[in-house]
Amino acid sequence: MSNTKFNYSGISSLTLHAAxxxxxxxxxxxxxxxxxxxxxxxxxxxxxxxxxxxxxxIYSRWENPTFxxxxxIIAALETFKLIHENGNELKAKAILHSSGMAALSNxxxxxxxxxxxxxxxFSLYGGTHEYLHKILAQNGITPIIADLRDIxxxxxxxxxxxxxxxxxxxxxxxxxxxxxxxEAITKLAKQYGLLISVDNTFATPYLQQxxxxxxxxxxxxxxxxxxxxxxxxxxxxxxRDIEFMKTKATKWHRLLGGNTNAFDAFLLINGxxxxxxxxxxxxxxxxxxxxxxxxxxxxxxxxxNGLESHPxxxxxxxxxxxxxxxxxxxxxxxxxxxxxxxxxxxxxxxAVSLGTADTxxxxxxxxxxxxxxxxxxLQFGIxxxxxxxxxGIENIEDILADLDNALLSA
Ligand SMILES: *Cc1c(COP(=O)(O)O)cnc(C)c1O
Numbered sequence: 001m002s003n004t005k006f007n008y009s010g011i012s013s014l015t016l017h018a019a020x021x022x023x024x025x026x027x028x029x030x031x032x033x034x035x036x037x038x039x040x041x042x043x044x045x046x047x048x049x050x051x052x053x054x055x056x057x058i059y060s061r062w063e064n065p066t067f068x069x070x071x072x073i074i075a076a077l078e079t080f081k082l083i084h085e086n087g088n089e090l091k092a093k094a095i096l097h098s099s100g101m102a103a104l105s106n107x108x109x110x111x112x113x114x115x116x117x118x119x120x121x122f123s124l125y126g127g128t129h130e131y132l133h134k135i136l137a138q139n140g141i142t143p144i145i146a147d148l149r150d151i152x153x154x155x156x157x158x159x160x161x162x163x164x165x166x167x168x169x170x171x172x173x174x175x176x177x178x179x180x181x182x183e184a185i186t187k188l189a190k191q192y193g194l195l196i197s198v199d200n201t202f203a204t205p206y207l208q209q210x211x212x213x214x215x216x217x218x219x220x221x222x223x224x225x226x227x228x229x230x231x232x233x234x235x236x237x238x239x240r241d242i243e244f245m246k247t248k249a250t251k252w253h254r255l256l257g258g259n260t261n262a263f264d265a266f267l268l269i270n271g272x273x274x275x276x277x278x279x280x281x282x283x284x285x286x287x288x289x290x291x292x293x294x295x296x297x298x299x300x301x302x303x304x305n306g307l308e309s310h311p312x313x314x315x316x317x318x319x320x321x322x323x324x325x326x327x328x329x330x331x332x333x334x335x336x337x338x339x340x341x342x343x344x345x346x347x348x349x350x351a352v353s354l355g356t357a358d359t360x361x362x363x364x365x366x367x368x369x370x371x372x373x374x375x376x377x378l379q380f381g382i383x384x385x386x387x388x389x390x391x392g393i394e395n396i397e398d399i400l401a402d403l404d405n406a407l408l409s410a
Contacts, residue, residue: 011077011206012276018076019069019269030269032262033066062254066262067096070269074226074236077205077275082212084240090211092218093245094238095253096265100201100221101127102258103235105135107197107217108166110244110252114140116165119157121148121180123173123380125199125221126368148180149312151188158192170199172316174354175364175388176381177202177303177326179312182319183213190214201225202354206279207320211240224355225325228271228278232264278357278393282325285399286391292400293329298337298407300385301330326354331385337410338363338385344406347398354390359399362388 008014023031038057040046048054057063075094082090097103108131112118118132122145132143146157148169158164167189171180182198189196197217198210204225210218220226222234237253239245253259290304302309305316306323316323331337341363342350348359352368362368365384369377374384391399 008080010276011080014076014080015073015272015275019072021065021069023065030066030069030266032266033060033064034262035064036060060262061257061259064262064265066265066269067260070222070265070272071096071236073269073272074205074220074222075238078200078209078211078218078238079240080205080209082209085214090240091242092211092238092240093242093249094236095245095249096222096260096268097235097237097253097258098260098264099233099258100125100199100219100223100235101131102256103219103221103237104128104131104199105258106237106249106253106256107168107219108132108136108141109256110248111166111195111217112136112141115163117142117144117161117163119144119146119148119154119161119164119167119194121169121171121173121178122146123176123178124170125174125201128168128170128199148185149178149315151181151184154185154188158188158194164192164194166195166197168197168199170202171208171319172202172305172312172324172326174202175328175386177305177310177312177324177328179305179315179319181315182208182210182215186213186215202326203320203324204275204279206276207283207322207324211238213319216240222268223353225279225282226272226275226355227268228275228355228357229267230353230356231271232267234260234264234268279325281393282391283322285393285396286325286327286389287323288396289389289391289399289403290327292403293327296404296407298332298410299329300332303328303330325391326389327391328386328388330383331387331410333385333410335365335384338387339366341387341406341410342366344409345402346405347394347402348389348392356390357393359392359394360390364388 049056071094075092079090084090148154169180195216201221218238293302304327348361351360352362364382
């Protein structure tokens, strides 16, 4: 049972109460159902559950009671205060997966077949880029990459590729923080009868709700801001075509085997409770860091959507509540300065990934993209002196002091 009738005014109440299930033994919090299978009292009950005539659990690759609250909260967040074109409240169904990549695999495999093509923007999470070019391409599905910030290029590409079926965008994108205009690209997709999906990992539904513009699917790596504490890997696929989500997407999810587990779902539910509180602090800290870096003389350039100097400043302002917690900056001293800066940090954490409560700092040229040639890196905007930051919720004075000290020697 969930409290669907209460008229929540904000998302903290939603994340705390939208999935208020009544668990056995009056448990206050979601129990961790560490069980692979579920029992039947008799053969008839088994038959009724398998046929869908009766609600109930069967096997944890399919569904588990600990997954449900997480799915309901995330669906509530992504549809909060949104109205369907038919005038009713917008509804969406979420399916929790073992990782962001598992959610992406289900999205593409349940919607595409050999001979189809998928269009995406060139700035993408590395794993998604590789997935499109290795796994989909091997299955006869063509990945097409274009600069989707330019609507004319987007339309031209659509017209030239009659086998296009879906447009997939990530906004803001990893690692360049580029933004694609969700409203404009969705309008174009619908005009040409294409599906459209958005990876909303960087923004979270606190900052941006892609369903508002009529997109068909949203995916998240819940590993990042939704979990918020870096305690588990997870992903979610959401769709507003409930019938498709209940049938094909559910079937593919069960057969692809990308199920999550009760413990990770529990950690996600716990993390979600403070989403709004954390995002507010992440965002105000990031804005302060951006202003600080912009004035620093060791820094050549700051890439942050909240600075008017960022090419996507206007798009971010249009579709996001705040420019967010992710930024990158370029050190004047290149590769050596990048490594020196990273090594000098005393408080901020040296790690890839993002969205944890603490500040994470990485140097792509010596870490995540070490194996990529300089020429290829530059195509993605990853220069030798580029530093990426996921700004955390520490006291801002300490973040700035740590950066300032490390920049002295950079
Ligand atoms: C991390 C990430 C993914 C992949 O998610 P995993 O949970 O690591 O599988 C996909 N998209 C974006 C934007 C990401 O940051």
